[in-house]
Amino acid sequence: MPFDKSSEQWIPWNKGKLVGQKAPLKPQQVWAIRIRLQLADKKRDLALFNLAIDSKLRGCDLLSLRVSDLRMGAEIRSRAKIIQSKTGNAVQFEVTKQTRDAIEDWCAEKPLNHHDWLFPSRKDLARHLSTRQYGRLVEGWIRSIGLPRSSYATHSMRRTKATLIYRKTGNLRAVQLLLGHTKIDSTVRYLGVEVEDALALAESIEL
Template identity: 50%
Template sequence: MKTEINSNATGVKRPFKLEEIWRIRTRLEIKNNLMQLAALNLAIDSKLRSCDLLSLRVRDVATSDHIFERVQWTQKKTGTEVQFEITPRAQQTISRWIQYKSLQPSDYLFLSLRRANQPISYSYYRSIIRNWANQLGLDSDLYGTHSMRRTKATLVYARTKNIRVVQLLLGHTKIDNTI
C-alpha cells in the first residue's frame, strides 16, 4: 500500500491577507467569540510566536482597568526582548475578554478549559487557526500558528518595502532569517 505525504502539512505557513483577517474578525464578532477575537487581534498586533502568545498572562497586557498600548516581552526562543503595540481594536477585545471571563492578573490570558491554571494548548490554538482558514475556503494545510506571526510583518513589508523594519518587528537578529 502506497502512502502519500502532503508536503504542505509542514514548512512555511502563509500569512493571512488583510481581507481574510477582516472576514475572520467579522465572523467572530457575529458569533461573539471573544476569546478567539482577542487571540486573533493580539496575535496580529504582537507578532509573537505561539509559545510566547500563549504564555501571556493578564498582568503582561493590562492593569486592573487598563489595557497597555505597548508591551515589552522577552521571547522564549531567542531570549531577546521585543516591544509591540496593542492597537485600540485589540485593546477593546482583550478588555471585553478579561471582563467576560473575570480573569485575574495572574491568570493566563487564554486559559485552558481542560487544564486548571494552564493556557490553551498549542494544538488547540493551531486548530483554531486552521478552522479559520477552512471557513474562508482556504487550504488549512497552508496555515498555522506561524501564519499569525507573519501576517502583520507581511502587510508592513507590502506597504514599506523595508526589510529592516520587518526584521525589527519580528525581533530577528539576522536579516537572513527575515528574508
C-alpha cells in the first residue's frame, strides 16, 4: 500500500481500479480474436489462445505444458490429462480439432520436439513463457477487439468455456470436474452462479 506524503495517508492499492472476477468471453468474441490471430498469421498466439479456451487451465498449468503432454506419436491428442500445480489433483480436458490443427502448425513452425515446452520463452528456450508475458498477450487479444482490459484477464480464458457449459446445461458437477475444483462451492463462487441466475431472473420480469 503506497504512502501519500502530501496527505500523510496510506493509499489503498485498488483505489480507482475495478476489482473482482474477470468476465468470460462470449462466443462471438472468441471468434473475433481467433480470426484476427489467423489473419495476422500468429501461430503461437492462436495455439495458445485456442488451448487456453479448451483446457480451462490456470495460466501456470497452461504454460508449463510440454509437447509430450499433448502429442501421442505423430498426432495431437483429442483429450489430455495433467496434474494441477495448485491442488495436486488430476484434471482432464478436451482438445478440439481447430486447437489440434493450431498446435500442429505451431510445432511445425518452431519446430518443437517431443520434450520441449509447448510455449517456450523467446529469450531462453530452457524456460517456458512467463505468466507475465501471457498476461500481456491476453491484454493484447482483448484490446484488439475493443473490449475494456479492466474487465478481462487471463482468468477470462479459464472461465469462458466453463461458463458457457454451465449456461447450456446447468450442470455444476460437470463444470467442477472440468475446472478441477475440489469443492462444488468453489465452482459456484468462481462462476458467480448465484449472481448470474438472480440477474437472469430479474431481467425476465417486466413491470
